[in-house]
Amino acid sequence: xxxxxxxxxxxxxxxxxxxxxxxxLMASDGDEFVVDVDDITNQSEMIRNLISDMGGTDGLQVPxxxxxxxxxxxxxxxxxxxxxxxxxxxxTQKVKELMEAELNMMIDVLGxxxxxxxxxxxxxxxxxxxxxFKGMSVEEVREFLNIECDFTEEELQQIHAENAxxxx
Amino acid sequence: MATNSDDAAAVEDEEEAPRAVPPxxxxxxxxxxxxxxxxxxxxxxxxxxxIDYLSFRGVCKNWRLFPSGCSHIAEFSxxxxxxxxxxxxxxxxxxxxxxxxxHPKCCEMSLPHLRGATCMESKAGWLLATRERELFFFNPxxxxxIDLVMYPDRKSSHQLFTFTxxxxxxxxxxxxxxxxGASVVEIGRCSVGDDEWERVLxxxxxxxxxxxxxxxxRGQSIASSNRREINHSVDFVSSDLAYSxxxxxxxxxxxxxxxxxxxxxxxxxxxxxxxxxEDWLRRSGQKRISVSFxxxxxxxxxxxxxxxxxxxxxxxxTTTTDATKxxxxxxxxPRFPSRS
Numbered sequence: 435x436x437x438x439x440x441x442x443x444x445x446x447x448x449x450x451x452x453x454x455x456x457x458x459l460m461a462s463d464g465d466e467f468v469v470d471v472d473d474i475t476n477q478s479e480m481i482r483n484l485i486s487d488m489g490g491t492d493g494l495q496v497p498x499x500x501x502x503x504x505x506x507x508x509x510x511x512x513x514x515x516x517x518x519x520x521x522x523x524x525x526t527q528k529v530k531e532l533m534e535a536e537l538n539m540m541i542d543v544l545g546x547x548x549x550x551x552x553x554x555x556x557x558x559x560x561x562x563x564x565x566x567f568k569g570m571s572v573e574e575v576r577e578f579l580n581i582e583c584d585f586t587e588e589e590l591q592q593i594h595a596e597n598a599x600x601x602x
Numbered sequence: 603m604a605t606n607s608d609d610a611a612a613v614e615d616e617e618e619a620p621r622a623v624p625p626x627x628x629x630x631x632x633x634x635x636x637x638x639x640x641x642x643x644x645x646x647x648x649x650x651x652x653i654d655y656l657s658f659r660g661v662c663k664n665w666r667l668f669p670s671g672c673s674h675i676a677e678f679s680x681x682x683x684x685x686x687x688x689x690x691x692x693x694x695x696x697x698x699x700x701x702x703x704x705h706p707k708c709c710e711m712s713l714p715h716l717r718g719a720t721c722m723e724s725k726a727g728w729l730l731a732t733r734e735r736e737l738f739f740f741n742p743x744x745x746x747x748i749d750l751v752m753y754p755d756r757k758s759s760h761q762l763f764t765f766t767x768x769x770x771x772x773x774x775x776x777x778x779x780x781x782x783g784a785s786v787v788e789i790g791r792c793s794v795g796d797d798e799w800e801r802v803l804x805x806x807x808x809x810x811x812x813x814x815x816x817x818x819x820r821g822q823s824i825a826s827s828n829r830r831e832i833n834h835s836v837d838f839v840s841s842d843l844a845y846s847x848x849x850x851x852x853x854x855x856x857x858x859x860x861x862x863x864x865x866x867x868x869x870x871x872x873x874x875x876x877x878x879x880e881d882w883l884r885r886s887g888q889k890r891i892s893v894s895f896x897x898x899x900x901x902x903x904x905x906x907x908x909x910x911x912x913x914x915x916x917x918x919x920t921t922t923t924d925a926t927k928x929x930x931x932x933x934x935x936p937r938f939p940s941r942s
Contacts, residue, residue, distance in 0.1 A: 541638065556642075560645035580635065581634065593660045593666075596660070596676045601940065
């Protein structure tokens with residue numbers, strides 16, 4: 435999956451527009467992703483600052499030690515959608531699809547977006563999740579996210595009292 | 603997802619190679635939704651309506667312990683009205699602050715629907731608010747909005763609105779009273795979903811109406827209220843006179859009030875103001891503020907409701923040259939809408 439994604443991205447950024455500046459993002463497993471400088475700095479504050487600190491993009495390789503190749507591929511795919519559309523509608527839709535189809539992937543994408551400081555994409559993804567949680571009961575949220583209830587008996591009583599306080 | 607073996611293996615690898623990765627990186631790759639990083643958790647909880655935030659807190663330990671602007675909400679007492687300071691100008695007017703009479707801390711909420719709006723009446727946890735040519739119900743706990751047809755433009759600032767029951771109830775009727783002159787008053791009635799207001803102009807009102815101090819509908823003041831009565835008549839107060847208009851016979855009656863009995867209990871307000879005044883000044887970023895409180899229909903210390911009023915508060919050492927900022931406040935009955 436990662437190899438496939440890499441080829442697509444390389445094809446889009448370096449072959450179609452060879453005059454464009456690129457940098458290399460390295461996933462935790464060593465896979466390299468060639469990305470367009472404008473496209474990535476448009477999204478990631480961390481990389482924007484890094485380029486500015488390094489004084490240029492020549493031969494720049496950015497190791498993203500806690501982002502796996504599939505996660506990075508998905509994140510770049512979503513950035514691509516975001517960069518191609520002026521409004522957030524399309525990318526919001528894609529994030530929703532990801533949430534419904536691959537919830538586990540979504541949290542890693544969210545974590546990666548937070549890590550590279552892709553602020554607006556991160557905010558948008560959090561909004562998608564918050565909208566999903568609206569109107570859900572505690573049990574529904576737990577089931578949807580496959581979260582185990584890890585409260586002690588005492589804490590559960592406290593929560594029960596809180597719910598009684600709120601909704602009775 | 604917890605059973606996904608590939609994922610689990612990947613995590614173990616990371617944990618077993620601490621030298622290869624900086625310590626922060628193993629932590630920042632979340633393996634389960636309960637371990638949601640601080641960043642997403644904060645963003646998500648800040649975007650949830652209060653009642654959903656309360657559910658959110660009950661999901662798991664990590665989520666419960668996560669600090670949020672609303673962490674203190676469950677410590678509030680529901681016996682007395684809360685107060686919402688809104689349209690303060692913080693975060694473009696989106697940020698509102700919710701106060702309890704006894705709790706020293708407030709809850710911070712983002713309510714974009716109240717940006718530029720003015721609340722006119724509060725009941726059962728619902729606000730009736732207006733903004734430019736919009737009239738709408740707003741529930742600050744669920745952020746639900748229910749639109750109402752706008753009252754025709756009246757060149758009068760003397761106006762009061764009230765409603766009989768929550769707008770989600772089919773029995774909900776909204777009343778509006780406009781003072782168009784000392785002896786001219788217009789009474790309007792409308793329900794959610796109506797295309798227009800039913801309006802009655804009453805001229806030659808005696809005794810004349812000098813001010814509009816408060817509004818009420820009969821359901822609150824008559825113990826054995828029947829629904830018919832509630833939906834057909836509205837009361838309003840002008841200093842020591844209480845007028846009552848009935849949509850059954852279209853007559854406006856009045857009676858003299860006993861001022862000692864019907865004035866709201868001052869102790870509740872005094873306690874509230876004393877505890878929170880400093881915070882209101884700080885949040886508003888001003889030395890002197892003028893707070894407009896909207897009216898509330900709720901039993902408070904044996905008194906039915908609070909009429910709208912405006913009060914000025916100033917920080918210590920304020921001089922007369924300091925500008926006064928107008929701030930809006932809405933009382934709220936601490937009643938959350940039931941979940942559908």
